[in-house]
Amino acid sequence: MILIISLCKEKLHDLEFVKPIEKVVSSLGEKCSVKNYIEVAKTDLEKADKVLLSGTSLMDFDYFNHMDKFSWLKDCEKPVLGICAGMEIIVHEFGGKIEGDGKKVKDKVEIGANSVNFEKDFLGISKGKHKVYSLHQLGVRKVGKNFEVYAKSNKGIQAIKHRSKGIYGVLFHPEVYNHEVIENFVKIN
Amino acid sequence: MRLGVLFSGGKDSVYSAYVAKTMGYELSCLISVYSKNKESFMFHTPSIRKTKFQAKVMGLPLVIRETEGRKEDELKDLETAIKSAKEKYKIGGIVTGAIGSVYQASRVQKICDEAGLECFNPLWQKDGNAYLAELLDNKFEVILTGVFAYPLDNKWIFRKIDKKFIAEMDVLNKKYKIHPAGEGGEFETFVINCPLYSRSLKFCGGKIIKEGENAFRGEIKLK
Structure with a gap:
């Protein structure tokens, strides 16, 4: 079972x-369960085989006020x-x-179709330039020492992976373009 | 949150407003951009000037902005309309009926971002067939007011979206890649009745105009 954690403050944004x-x-025949990050309990995380953290709207930075709700991540082996x-x-x-720490950073804003250069293969995306869909106001200034950068756009870091754990991040939206990222994540053994 | 609806009168904008309302959001106004350009990238919808009839039965004020429909100028006109709706009706966000067009959705996102408004796209990435069935389940009466792709022709104008329509679209999707919900601009629609209306609009036929080899537009008459 895949646990999808919604980061949206507004319920209407869950649809998007x-x-x-x-x-x-679901198209892969996988079962999933959806919970808002405010409501995620320890048992939800225990029951899940994998966890997906969603994006949210351009103006929604509410999750920055509730970072304690994500403390489980550091010890997560899934x-x-x-x-x-x-x-x-x-x-x-x-x-x-993170650039801006929860406030819009004008020169990091990316909205719409965007070109990203993958320095190596990443969850089904091969090395090279690819079209992605971007919708964000913040950027990543630097990643922690256990993380490796896999892709960049001309505005900054776009895809990362933990060096020893199966923890991945993409700044773009693979649910719009590049479904293979989600599909390959779901298929990880 | 008070919302303004980017409103063409077609199924997507009306249904997105319906979804927002059923989820507890307050609809404060409708926003329509009337384009003089039939090839407009953003706003070419055959029945756009009939939105005032829909606004009336929805009991909502309608903000109208005319545009010449030149590619980037029409976005400035949309921005003006959205900003004036924000000022007049104190809205906190915009609802759109975008399903899959990154071109249209990202332009509205940019305008909302500049205007300091939330942007909601409740139909985003929705499956075409499931969406049409959902329209029927929720008692939406929708007719076609324009067709713009082979093999759709004048016989499809003013046809109602019903179970037979959905079955036929499914066949056309497999054979000709016609998007079942017309997201590729294959057809345009107009909502005659839905749960947001105080009464049904009366459709009294209309004129069918040929606009090109595979393009027909229906000018509807309403009571």
């Missing part, structure tokens, strides 16, 4: 940032994929630095 992820996961805001949380929890 969570439902499309659920659609890709595969985790963070999308957009989900990646920012992973970066933050593992000692990296």
Whole structure:
């Protein structure tokens, strides 16, 4: 079972940032369960085989006020994929630095189709330039020492992975373009 | 949160408003951009000037902005309309009926970002067939007011979306890659009745105009 954790403050945004992820996961015949990050209990994490952290809207930074809700990440031995805001949380929890700390950084804003250069293969995306869908106002200044950068756009870091654990992050939205990222994450043994 | 609905009168904008309302959000106004350009990238919808009839039965004020429909200028006109709706109706966000068009969705996202408004796309990435069935389940009466892709022709104009339509679209999707919900611009629609209306609009036929080899537009008459 895949646990999809919604980072959306507004319930209406779940339809835009969570439902499309659920659609890709379900298309593989995988069962999933959805919980908002405020409501996630220890038992939800125990029951899950893998965890996906969703993105949220451009103006929603509410998760920065509740970082204590993600303290489980540091000890998590299960595969985790963070999308957009989900990646920012992973970066933050593992000692990296987010540009702006919850406030819009004008020169980091990316909205729409965008080109990203993958320095090596990443969850089904091969090395080289790829089109992605971006929707974010913040950027990643640096990742923690246990993380490796896999892809960058001209505005900064776009894909990361923990050096020894199955913890991944993408700043772009693979539920729009690049479904293979979610599909390959779901298929990890 | 008070919301303004980016409103063309077609199934996607009306249904997205319906979804927002059923989830407890307050609809404060509708926003329509009337484009003079039939090839408009953002706003070419055959029945756009009929949105005032829908606004009336929805009991909502309608913010109208006319645009010449030139590619980037029409976005400035949309921005003006959204900003004036924000000021007049104190909205905190915009709802759109975007399903899959990154071109349209990202432009509205940018305008909302500049205007300091939340942007909601409740139909984003929705499956076409499931969506059409959902429209019927929720008692939406929708007719086609334009077709713009082979093999759709004038016989499809004013057809109602019903179970037969969904079955036929499924066949056309497999054979000709027609998107079942018309997301590729294959067809345009108009909502005659839905749970947001105080009464049904009366559709009294209309004129079918040929606009090109595989393009027909229906000018509907309403009471």
